[in-house]
Amino acid sequence: MARTMAAKIxxxxxxxxxxxxxxxxxxDLHLVHEVTSPQAFEGLRLTKRRxxxxxxxxxxxxxxxxxxxxxxxxxxxxxxxxxxxxxNCRREGIRLFGMGNARxxxxxxxxPELGLTQPGLLIVCGxxxxxxxxxxxxxxxxxxTSEVEHVLATQCLRQRRPPTxxxxxxxxxxxxxxxxxxxxxxIARIGVEGGRGHVLEYRGSTIRGLSMEGRMTVCNxxxxxxxxAGVIAPDDTTFAYLRGREYAPAGDQWDQxxxxxxxxxxxxxxxxxxxxxxxxxxxxxxxxxxxxxGQSVPVSGSVPAPSTETDERAxxxxxxxxxxxxxxxxxxxxxxxxxxxxxxEDLRVAASVVRxxxxxxxxxAMVVPGSASVKRQAEAEGLDALFREAGFEWRDAGCSxxxxxxxxxxxxxxxxxxxxxxxxxxxQGRGGRTHLVSPPMxxxxxxxxxxxxxxxxx
Amino acid sequence: xxxxxxxxxILAPLDRVNVDTDQIIPKQFLKRIERTxxxxxxxxxxxxxxxxxxxxxxxxxxxxxxxxxNFGCGSSREHAPWSLLEAGFRVVIAPSFGDxxxxxxxxxxxxxxxxxxxxxxxxxxxxxxEPGMEITIDLESTQITIPQRxxxxxxxxxxxxxxxxxxxxxxGWDEVALTLRHETEIARYEAARSTELPAIA
Numbered sequence: 001m002a003r004t005m006a007a008k009i010x011x012x013x014x015x016x017x018x019x020x021x022x023x024x025x026x027x028d029l030h031l032v033h034e035v036t037s038p039q040a041f042e043g044l045r046l047t048k049r050r051x052x053x054x055x056x057x058x059x060x061x062x063x064x065x066x067x068x069x070x071x072x073x074x075x076x077x078x079x080x081x082x083x084x085x086x087x088n089c090r091r092e093g094i095r096l097f098g099m100g101n102a103r104x105x106x107x108x109x110x111x112p113e114l115g116l117t118q119p120g121l122l123i124v125c126g127x128x129x130x131x132x133x134x135x136x137x138x139x140x141x142x143x144x145t146s147e148v149e150h151v152l153a154t155q156c157l158r159q160r161r162p163p164t165x166x167x168x169x170x171x172x173x174x175x176x177x178x179x180x181x182x183x184x185x186x187i188a189r190i191g192v193e194g195g196r197g198h199v200l201e202y203r204g205s206t207i208r209g210l211s212m213e214g215r216m217t218v219c220n221x222x223x224x225x226x227x228x229a230g231v232i233a234p235d236d237t238t239f240a241y242l243r244g245r246e247y248a249p250a251g252d253q254w255d256q257x258x259x260x261x262x263x264x265x266x267x268x269x270x271x272x273x274x275x276x277x278x279x280x281x282x283x284x285x286x287x288x289x290x291x292x293x294g295q296s297v298p299v300s301g302s303v304p305a306p307s308t309e310t311d312e313r314a315x316x317x318x319x320x321x322x323x324x325x326x327x328x329x330x331x332x333x334x335x336x337x338x339x340x341x342x343x344x345e346d347l348r349v350a351a352s353v354v355r356x357x358x359x360x361x362x363x364x365a366m367v368v369p370g371s372a373s374v375k376r377q378a379e380a381e382g383l384d385a386l387f388r389e390a391g392f393e394w395r396d397a398g399c400s401x402x403x404x405x406x407x408x409x410x411x412x413x414x415x416x417x418x419x420x421x422x423x424x425x426x427x428q429g430r431g432g433r434t435h436l437v438s439p440p441m442x443x444x445x446x447x448x449x450x451x452x453x454x455x456x457x458x
Numbered sequence: 459x460x461x462x463x464x465x466x467x468i469l470a471p472l473d474r475v476n477v478d479t480d481q482i483i484p485k486q487f488l489k490r491i492e493r494t495x496x497x498x499x500x501x502x503x504x505x506x507x508x509x510x511x512x513x514x515x516x517x518x519x520x521x522x523x524x525x526x527x528n529f530g531c532g533s534s535r536e537h538a539p540w541s542l543l544e545a546g547f548r549v550v551i552a553p554s555f556g557d558x559x560x561x562x563x564x565x566x567x568x569x570x571x572x573x574x575x576x577x578x579x580x581x582x583x584x585x586x587x588e589p590g591m592e593i594t595i596d597l598e599s600t601q602i603t604i605p606q607r608x609x610x611x612x613x614x615x616x617x618x619x620x621x622x623x624x625x626x627x628x629x630g631w632d633e634v635a636l637t638l639r640h641e642t643e644i645a646r647y648e649a650a651r652s653t654e655l656p657a658i659a
Binding site for chain 2: 078081084127156257
């Protein structure tokens with residue numbers, strides 16, 4: 001029977017299937033970080049269990065870490081979480097890329113970067129943006145701490161088979177429209193609940209035409225439609241990205257792996273539970289105006305009139321009047337970072353907008369690379385100097401102001417153009433107001449001092 | 459996990475949709491390494507703004523929350539159901555839940571009940587009109603009932619729920635222990651698993 005890619009990977013990982021019970025699936029790679037793991041390790045200790053496969057588990061520090069001043073700048077509680085992770089990894093023999101390690105970074109940036117994320121793998125992490133790894137053709141789920149404990153103890157995950165949705169995007173991307181806009185456009189179309197529980201398979205010429213990093217941005221935002229995972233069929237772009245990376249197969253194993261990976265593609269006559277088609281030619285650079293990622297409009301538009309109580313509350317929180325041109329919205333802060341948009345291409349495109357300009361005097365702007373490796377590469381290319389000279393702060397790698405668990409937060413009432421993934425109330429700091437945009441749009445806003453159409457910005 | 463069979467308690471309404479886990483427990487409270495200590499910070503930012511509905515005297519001590527669609531969307535933080543449990547809630551009723559939140563809730567002993575929009579609307583309206591009203595959720599019979607009392611009429615509805623998690627909750631089973639009963643199958647899978655797959659060690 002014809003199968004989707006998600007079904008092929010699922011079937012490959014079934015350890016046990018019983019009528020009426022969720023399937024028991026084998027996990028190939030378990031990514032661990034400091035915030036959602038301590039209680040899971042504690043659970044193991046209380047039940048006298050050990051980590052079954054430390055060799056399939058890897059840990060990093062990203063959520064809490066200060067991005068300036070090193071570990072000494074961490075508050076007491078963050079330090080306690082980092083120390084706990086170190087202790088837990090030491091006791092269980094888990095490889096940890098902690099603060100100061102050359103491979104440290106946001107968990108969803110380092111997985112692909114190290115070549116750990118590979119097509120056909122089943123990957124989990126105690127973080128909702130685990131969907132990112134689907135860009136390489138892996139089936140990747142965000143899980144909670146109880147499931148983290150379950151995976152640590154058993155290397156298995158118990159889940160019901162999810163329904164599938166094909167999201168087909170066709171056509172060339174208009175100038176100024178990025179992978180981030182594809183993601184925001186999809187969420188605006190299907191809604192923040194539109195993908196709930198599904199595995200989304202992104203396909204079509206637009207998706208195939210995206211770089212590997214662009215695909216990661218699209219898959220990263222999958223969770224914002226409520227979906228369980230997002231996948232993209234591996235192709236030559238995927239293989240070119242992976243080849244030569246530290247944990248990628250090498251030699252004869254490489255060719256065998258590529259043969260295996262090519263067979264993962266959904267069968268031609270495979271059927272999906274739902275299908276959505278999007279014309280890339282109609283996409284624009286988007287800006288969110290509200291407090292969920294589905295509340296967006298093209299930058300050329302204006303703040304919409306509220307149609308629900310939810311909209312009204314969002315407008316009130318965001319302190320916006322319906323009818324205001326998006327480009328008339330002044331900003332205080334700019335954040336270029338996060339697992340959505342802090343890879344090399346993101347920094348390069350932002351830098352290309354910044355070159356020859358200065359950050360607006362009323363704006364505080366920062367660039368937080370997604371990993372220590374991205375930081376090194378950007379510095380080798382001189383991007384750090386370019387950003388600094390333009391007035392940006394150049395930081396160390398971490399999740400930073402995407403969720404504000406470290407000192408990088410918005411003050412009450414501060415308005416931010418952010419390349420991150422969530423504009424929830426208080427997400428970037430209590431009372432802070434977030435507008436989600438692409439990296440070039442964030443860079444342009446930093447210079448203009450207000451949201452601005454990057455297509456008309458020079 | 460404590461077995462969950464039947465809960466009778468005050469029904470508290472939160473008439474909002476898309477309540478994300480950042481609202482349920484803001485990130486500044488995720489730095490604990492213990493599994494407890496989150497209850498006081500449930501809906502912290504909203505509470506700070508004053509006149510938050512769950513702080514009204516009639517809803518204090520509530521054990522059932524009824525709310526809008528897509529409750530618990532966003533971050534995977536299990537601290538969200540932990541904080542609800544610690545604040546005294548045993549059941550959340552909504553038309554739909556964030557996928558990971560629902561999974562987390564089942565696994566830590568908070569019962570997520572999905573009801574049709576109309577039934578949820580009825581419950582929200584009644585909880586608003588008859589503050590302090592009690593409701594019973596029986597997991598064994600998958601039945602929700604409001605007894606007839608005072609001015610309000612009796613009301614009842616059946617709900618459907620994942621059969622596996624219902625069993626787990628009714629019995630208070632440890633899911634890891636259940637999985638470890640499949641040791642033979644896990645070991646067989648591991649033996650057959652390709653050695654070409656990445657390993658970190």
